[in-house]
Amino acid sequence: MARFLIRRALLLIPVLWGAASLAFLGLHMVPGGIAQAILGEHATAAAVAKIEHDLGLDQPLYVQYGHFLVNSVLGRFGISFRTHDPVFTDIAAAFPYTLQLSGAALLLALIVGIPAGVVAAVRRGSWADAAISTTVLVGVSMPVFWTGLLLIILGAAKLGIFPVSGAMTAGIAVAPVTGLPILDALLTGNGPAFTDIALHLALPAVTLCLFPLAFIGQMTRSSLLEVLSEDFVRTARAKGLSERATIFRHALRAALIPVVTVVGLQLGGLLSGAILTETVFAIPGMGYLTVNAIQYRDYPVVEGVVVVTVALFVVVNLAVDFTYALVDPRVRYA
Amino acid sequence: MVRAVASALIGALTLVLVACGGGTATTGSPAASGSGAAGSATPAATSILRVAIAADPTGLDPESVLQNEAGFVTSTLYDGLTSYAPGTTNVQPGLAQSWTISPDGTKYVFTLRQGVKFSDGTPFNAQAVVSWLDRIVNKQNPNYVENQKGINDFNSFTFGDVSAYKALSDSQVEVDLSKPNAEFLADLAMAWSAVVSPAAVTKYGADVMTHPVGTGPFTFVQWVKGQYVEVKANPTYWGGKPKVDEIIFQVIPEASTRLLSLEQGKVDILADVAPQDVASLKSNAKVQVLTQPGLAVNGIELPTQTKPFTDVRVRQALNYAVDKETLNKDLYFGLATTMDSPDSPVEWSYSQQTPYTYDLAKAKQLLAAAGLPNGFQATLDTYANPRGYNPAGGAKSAEAVQADLAKAGVQVKLNQMDFNAFLSAARQSTFADMSSGGWSGDNGDPDDFMQPLFGCNAFAQGNHSHYCNPQVDALFAKGIATPDQTQRKAIYAQIESTVWQDAPWIFLNYATQVRATSSRVQGYKLNPTEMFFDMQDVSLSGS
Numbered sequence: 001m002a003r004f005l006i007r008r009a010l011l012l013i014p015v016l017w018g019a020a021s022l023a024f025l026g027l028h029m030v031p032g033g034i035a036q037a038i039l040g041e042h043a044t045a046a047a048v049a050k051i052e053h054d055l056g057l058d059q060p061l062y063v064q065y066g067h068f069l070v071n072s073v074l075g076r077f078g079i080s081f082r083t084h085d086p087v088f089t090d091i092a093a094a095f096p097y098t099l100q101l102s103g104a105a106l107l108l109a110l111i112v113g114i115p116a117g118v119v120a121a122v123r124r125g126s127w128a129d130a131a132i133s134t135t136v137l138v139g140v141s142m143p144v145f146w147t148g149l150l151l152i153i154l155g156a157a158k159l160g161i162f163p164v165s166g167a168m169t170a171g172i173a174v175a176p177v178t179g180l181p182i183l184d185a186l187l188t189g190n191g192p193a194f195t196d197i198a199l200h201l202a203l204p205a206v207t208l209c210l211f212p213l214a215f216i217g218q219m220t221r222s223s224l225l226e227v228l229s230e231d232f233v234r235t236a237r238a239k240g241l242s243e244r245a246t247i248f249r250h251a252l253r254a255a256l257i258p259v260v261t262v263v264g265l266q267l268g269g270l271l272s273g274a275i276l277t278e279t280v281f282a283i284p285g286m287g288y289l290t291v292n293a294i295q296y297r298d299y300p301v302v303e304g305v306v307v308v309t310v311a312l313f314v315v316v317n318l319a320v321d322f323t324y325a326l327v328d329p330r331v332r333y334a
Numbered sequence: 335m336v337r338a339v340a341s342a343l344i345g346a347l348t349l350v351l352v353a354c355g356g357g358t359a360t361t362g363s364p365a366a367s368g369s370g371a372a373g374s375a376t377p378a379a380t381s382i383l384r385v386a387i388a389a390d391p392t393g394l395d396p397e398s399v400l401q402n403e404a405g406f407v408t409s410t411l412y413d414g415l416t417s418y419a420p421g422t423t424n425v426q427p428g429l430a431q432s433w434t435i436s437p438d439g440t441k442y443v444f445t446l447r448q449g450v451k452f453s454d455g456t457p458f459n460a461q462a463v464v465s466w467l468d469r470i471v472n473k474q475n476p477n478y479v480e481n482q483k484g485i486n487d488f489n490s491f492t493f494g495d496v497s498a499y500k501a502l503s504d505s506q507v508e509v510d511l512s513k514p515n516a517e518f519l520a521d522l523a524m525a526w527s528a529v530v531s532p533a534a535v536t537k538y539g540a541d542v543m544t545h546p547v548g549t550g551p552f553t554f555v556q557w558v559k560g561q562y563v564e565v566k567a568n569p570t571y572w573g574g575k576p577k578v579d580e581i582i583f584q585v586i587p588e589a590s591t592r593l594l595s596l597e598q599g600k601v602d603i604l605a606d607v608a609p610q611d612v613a614s615l616k617s618n619a620k621v622q623v624l625t626q627p628g629l630a631v632n633g634i635e636l637p638t639q640t641k642p643f644t645d646v647r648v649r650q651a652l653n654y655a656v657d658k659e660t661l662n663k664d665l666y667f668g669l670a671t672t673m674d675s676p677d678s679p680v681e682w683s684y685s686q687q688t689p690y691t692y693d694l695a696k697a698k699q700l701l702a703a704a705g706l707p708n709g710f711q712a713t714l715d716t717y718a719n720p721r722g723y724n725p726a727g728g729a730k731s732a733e734a735v736q737a738d739l740a741k742a743g744v745q746v747k748l749n750q751m752d753f754n755a756f757l758s759a760a761r762q763s764t765f766a767d768m769s770s771g772g773w774s775g776d777n778g779d780p781d782d783f784m785q786p787l788f789g790c791n792a793f794a795q796g797n798h799s800h801y802c803n804p805q806v807d808a809l810f811a812k813g814i815a816t817p818d819q820t821q822r823k824a825i826y827a828q829i830e831s832t833v834w835q836d837a838p839w840i841f842l843n844y845a846t847q848v849r850a851t852s853s854r855v856q857g858y859k860l861n862p863t864e865m866f867f868d869m870q871d872v873s874l875s876g877s
Binding site for chain 2: 030032033036037038041045046082083084093145149152156160163164165166167170171279280281282284288291292
């Protein structure tokens with residue numbers, strides 16, 4: 001187990017290095033140049049040259065790459081070209097919003113997706129199965145920015161229940177405990193803030209959950225169908241267990257192994273989906289940070305976001321691997 | 335273990351369900367719950383004006399902002415020595431009540447408004463102005479603006495010629511320029527040239543970007559990054575007490591979301607309105623659409639030093655070959671007017687020229703006279719994204735122009751690039767293609783508006799047509815050195831007429847500035863520079 005952990009942790013290094021280098025090269029190879037992008041068309045040639053010098057962009061690419069690698073290893077992603085804040089500060093401020101959104105979306109996807117998959121499998125061929133499968137298909141097919149706008153029109157404009165956008169109403173303040181606004185509001189017993197944040201979170205979370213929900217539902221259905229035809233299920237039924245116990249205690253547990261994999265993979269999808277969702281709903285998370293940074297060629301922020309996101313993705317995948325051991329006693333680590 | 339995980343999961347699910355339950359219990363009043371919570375800190379009758387902006391400001395120090403959104407906010411917090419008369423770019427007194435200019439145009443003496451204080455209580459006087467200038471101009475100043483790396487260079491644009499400054503008395507300041515700069519007073523009125531409290535600069539240093547202190551109609555409350563900036567009325571504002579208690583600049587990046595927010599009454603003013611949304615907004619009784627001709631020009635730059643564009647008949651022919659009226663109607667939804675001068679109609683220097691009215695026969699005739707009866711082939715470089723001066727985006731207007739030119743026998747190949755790559759390519763001295771061109775004015779002065787587009791030394795800035803007429807250049811030099819506005823008007827009229835005849839562009843249109851407000855907003859006036867000036871005059875009916 002320990003050896004496995006160390007091996008996987010060491011594997012992190014080349015993956016992170018590769019991703020960070022790709023981000024660095026990709027950004028620096030884009031024609032146009034950062035100084036021009038920052039200053040826009042009104043800048044004189046002298047102003048462009050000054051900014052290039054200020055930001056070290058007039059140095060050879062390998063020197064800039066060297067600085068970038070050393071700083072990345074030390075966790076210093078530099079200063080945002082645009083906001084002049086340390087990149088780490090910007091990421092730390094944005095991350096809780098993305099975590100909150102992705103977490104809420106994943107929870108919704110699990111809460112709805114797994115039962116829907118179970119119902120569809122158990123009632124295979126029924127109208128419920130057809131309805132669920134169709135909904136799943138629609139869920140997979142809808143782009144999040146479109147779903148987001150539809151939900152805003154329905155939930156905010158027509159029903160007037162939810163706010164149109166934002167993370168919380170201006171004027172609402174939450175004392176920081178964990179850094180996650182919704183959790184902090186709960187922990188500090190700030191009822192109005194909690195309600196406000198939850199209402200703001202509802203539509204984006206529903207928007208973002210549709211895709212993983214569809215996947216989880218689909219995977220639960222097909223996996224459970226496969227398991228239900230296996231010998232041990234027949235044995236369980238034969239020894240007189242109730243159908244409920246057969247499905248939930250025996251079949252579902254085995255069927256959830258591939259679902260765990262899907263959940264792990266969906267986390268990456270959640271992060272990328274969050275970019276669009278956050279933009280549509282004006283949530284100041286990692287997605288919003290990334291979009292702004294790319295728009296302004298804010299290299300340090302883009303690089304910082306890439307390194308942090310890749311690290312997260314890899315760690316989550318590692319965690320998923322460990323989860324196998326929890327749900328499947330056959331999996332052992334050597 | 336499994337059981338532990340399962341119970342943790344169930345716990346989490348319960349939490350979410352409770353959360354949803356909590357949400358449903360208070361349905362129908364998200365706005366009310368918000369203002370209720372805000373109400374714990376402020377009286378219930380607080381009138382709040384909400385402005386939707388597309389991006390988080392880059393900083394709230396006027397000397398180091400990078401985009402319009404930052405200027406939107408700072409224009410409510412600060413004042414300049416001069417200001418723009420409401421709704422125009424005509425310069426009028428601001429923090430300086432009056433001024434005198436030496437006959438050679440290099441010495442300015444400003445008489446300052448008395449009894450004005452910054453929002454931190456620091457008195458506004460000659461000393462404050464001197465420290466403010468020192469921070470911008472003096473490299474030895476510990477808080478020298480450009481010590482902060484990577485900031486915009488508007489400071490050299492406005493203050494580059496400032497050679498000396500001193501307090502003559504408590505209320506008089508002298509500012510000397512190394513050479514005459516007739517647009518100096520207009521520069522001082524820009525949102526980027528506002529006066530910052532010297533005490534705040536000493537206290538916060540570069541962090542004054544997040545702790546703005548000015549003399550403006552509103553004072554800073556808080557900036558929740560990525561979400562909103564909140565400012566509150568300055569009850570002792572020298573220009574009169576603001577009619578709303580607060581302004582909240584709400585960051586909403588997505589255009590459709592901004593639109594819905596206005597339609598739902600969640601925001602009161604939209605700072606950016608896409609032309610295609612205007613029709614639906616106009617049909618909404620709860621919304622008013624405000625328009626003003628833009629301080630902007632949009633056209634196609636012609637490579638005047640490359641054949642066959644060296645021949646003025648060819649350039650004029652292309653101007654006649656494009657149907658601008660149809661373009662304005664179809665592509666810009668009627669929110670653009672055909673150019674009839676290289677200058678914008680909102681500038682005091684504007685003088686109307688005879689328009690190049692669409693005339694295909696005349697275009698063909700001119701091409702034939704230039705020895706090109708069968709037309710020619712050329713490349714037109716462009717970009718996709720909308721710009722302030724071209725809300726339809728470069729590529730869309732370039733396609734329309736391409737179709738029109740084809741009718742005159744001119745076959746144009748479009749080369750679309752990322753905007754930044756486009757800009758870098760067009761700024762090279764070797765650039766020799768046609769290109770999408772445009773400009774938004776900064777300060778309302780004709781020099782700022784036309785020199786970067788048609789000056790011989792501006793190839794690396796806005797003059798991608800490499801147009802260089804020594805006569806025009808001499809007039810530009812004369813215009814910037816002449817302090818008297820009446821004399822300047824005559825000079826720029828000559829420039830406009832010559833450039834118009836020389837046709838270095840296919841002159842297309844002036845994009846209309848469009849903003850939308852809820853119908854309860856009263857007294858709000860657009861400014862050609864697009865900043866939120868004179869917000870003390872804005873009120874909300876029913877509050």
